[in-house]
Amino acid sequence: MIFRTKNGALTLSSNLFKTLTSFLNSSPFSSIPKPNFSTPRRPASLIVPPPPPTTTTSRTVSSSDFNTICSLLISSQPHQTTTNIDDLLKGFEEKLNSNLVLQILMNYRQLGRIKTLEFFAWAGMQMGFQFDDCVVEYMADFLGRRKLFDDIKCLLVTVFLHKGRVSCRTFSICIRFLGRQGRVREALCLFQEMESQFRCKPDNLVYNNMLYVLCKKERSEELIDFALMIFRRIELPDTYSYSNILVGLCKFGRFETALDVFGEMGRAGLVPTRSAVNFLIGQLCSLSAKEGAVEKVRVKDAHRPFTILVPNVGANSGAVQPAVAVFWAVHEMGLLPSTFVIKQLISELCRLGKMEEAVKLLKLVEGRKLSCVEEGYSIVIQALCEHRLVEEASHLFGRMLSQGMKPKLVIYNSVISMLCKLGNLDDAKRVFEIMNKKRCLPDNFTYSALILAYGEARNWEDAYGLLIEMLGLGLSPHFHTYSLVDKLLRDNAKLDLLFKLERKLDSQILQKLCKAGELGAAYEKLKSLLEKGFYPPVYIKDAFEHAFKKSGKLKMARELLQKIDNDCKPDETEIRSSE
Incomplete structure (x- = not known):
């Protein structure tokens, strides 16, 4: 050295x-x-x-x-x-x-x-x-x-x-x-x-490498002005000169200057690199996402310092519009950003309620057959459902099915929830049937939305059927969902169905306790069921016995298992005599 x-x-x-x-x-x-x-x-x-x-x-x-x-x-x-x-x-x-x-x-x-x-x-x-x-x-x-x-x-x-x-x-x-x-x-x-x-x-090669170092490798903001001065010294900046300074300006929050440089680049007939476009649009979307966000501010001047929540508004307003403008500008140049950035831009447009621009962007993505088409549909359909734009959401959902795409569970849930909130139970039921045909398993949210909608319509039969189906899949209903069906059955004097529903729910709870290895809670649960005169099905009894046997505590469960065997024998005799 x-x-x-x-x-x-x-x-x-x-x-x-x-x-x-x-x-x-x-x-x-x-x-x-x-x-x-x-x-x-x-x-x-x-x-x-x-x-x-x-x-x-x-x-x-x-x-x-x-x-x-x-x-x-x-x-x-x-x-x-x-x-x-x-x-x-x-x-x-x-x-x-x-x-x-x-x-x-x-x-x-x-x-x-x-x-x-x-x-x-x-x-x-x-x-x-x-x-x-x-x-x-x-x-x-x-x-x-x-x-x-x-x-x-x-x-x-x-x-x-x-x-x-x-x-x-x-x-x-x-x-x-x-x-x-x-x-x-x-x-x-x-x-x-x-x-x-x-x-x-x-020459340009040296300038570009120096800009690369200052804009992409330097972590502090103090040299960005010097980088801009070096950029202005270049007689004929090329694609990499513009791209490097664009990344540096966006990295340190100089968005207005970055957009000016982008405009100069377009007038010079140059196309930025894809990485520079990704960084520019991505940073603008991130800036827009901060609109309305709440930040914690520490107040230290008071006798006792405290923290307040302050909305971050004003300075970042309209940041998504330049991002959209940059997107269409580079599209005219024959360049598109990465799928990740496209999804980020669509998500931000949907968050701000700019659905027309989001749908326009989605059509372009579909026309180019990009890999993010299905995710783009998912983002836009969810946003349309949140804004309760039924016709637009239904059109995109039908188009998605006609194109051979397989909607994810979140799309089905969004569409069903929107239709249920608007009282379109027939359409919601039709979407639920399509969901089953496409072999997309529903979850708690799906069943809860339908059951609550049928409950509000006082349709106890469909509400009860869906709850039984939900329990059969091993899903646990929310307290309000179960209470609603319980009330409907009591109001319609369907006590036999209510009794069956309670047994079904108790059996499921007991089975989950056995699977989770919570043997103490499982023992107490089965004991309370037997005291009420409820006897679990054979598969629940086997699961209970297997769980205790696996943990070496089968002797503890013998008493309850023997009680089930003894109490069930008279019932079988009564059944034969009744026949």
């Missing part, structure tokens, strides 16, 4: 350039001011044109030279000194060129990291670091992937001091790798010294 001493001199302790110390100390370029990566400065206003590229004469790479050098390096001992490498590769100095060096470097899997770096240092000394751009770029990528950032800095300094060319692509590689590791300040410092110290004017 490269360090700067108190007197400003550079000392080298890098694996890559440890063999170059004596060479650099005697170099005529050692008096040139070295770049400083430690303290960031503002970019120089004076743009120095880069020197003309200096490339070695391209020669055809001899496979024999390549194979011989690789074989010698592989067979040599690790950590060879410079003198040993000179002796090892003696006679190959005149055969070196950028193409040969690049091919040997690309054979790093056989050479290993240490020998690859030692060969590059030796080849650089032989060629005066007058490599083609591809060699320096490859080494920058090689070091960056291994997180050898001090070696990267040493590479740039060494090539520059020997009047070698450091290309814009090399700088962009270094900046991107630094940013990926969260070393944003170092990346920014390298970008700032690119012109002033290395005399290399940034």
